[in-house]
Amino acid sequence: MNRITFNNTDRKPKYMRKIAFINGKGGSGKTTAAAILLLALRDAGKQITIRDTDPQRTFARFAETLEIETTPDDPAFEIIDTPPRLDHKLLGRIADEVDRIIIPARPGPADLWTAQETAEFLREIGAAKKARLLWNCVRPGTLLSRDLDDKARQIGLKAIMTPLSLRESYQHAFLVGWTGLDAEAKDEARRMAEEII
DSSP: OOOEEEOTTTOOEEEOEEEEEOOSSTTSSHHHHHHHHHHHHHHTTOOEEEEEOSTTOHHHHHHHHTTOOSSOSSOSEEEEEOOSOTTOTTHHHHHHHOSEEEEEEOSSHHHHHHHHHHHHHHHHTTOGGGEEEEEOSBOTTSTTTTTHHHHHHHHTSOBOSSOOBOOHHHHHHHHHGGGGSOHHHHHHHHHHHHHHO
């Protein structure tokens, strides 16, 4: 089910796209990727609401630190950060209600195994068609960054074509926002956001 919101002036329903970041492993980059998507969409002038269901509440802290309005009147998107556990009781419900599921994964073995488990979980509950892999913390030209398309096929999901590189500026953005990103990171974030939405 998708939430219907109403414009305060004309009360016509408006569709809000929901995007959830899910992976059964901590450290895969769910929160960082969700934050970068939030910043890219805000830079494009979009109103976004967030939901942080991870008990660590890092995504909510990020928004509070930067004083980001997280409950605008007329949001175009809702970004949801989830706990790093596939047995969490909310995951099935969240997967059912969203339009897009993003599975961030580093190209190393532990992340690949957990991305596979996450994909299997989504298949079991009938939500895999909404899911896309987002390669995260990729170092171009390294052994692990080779054959990402083959790795996605092994997992059984399409991947976002723009991976997020391993960049310190993504962490810097947690402190200062969009201005903390260098030009290459901004370009990468914009391309990633366009593919997700």
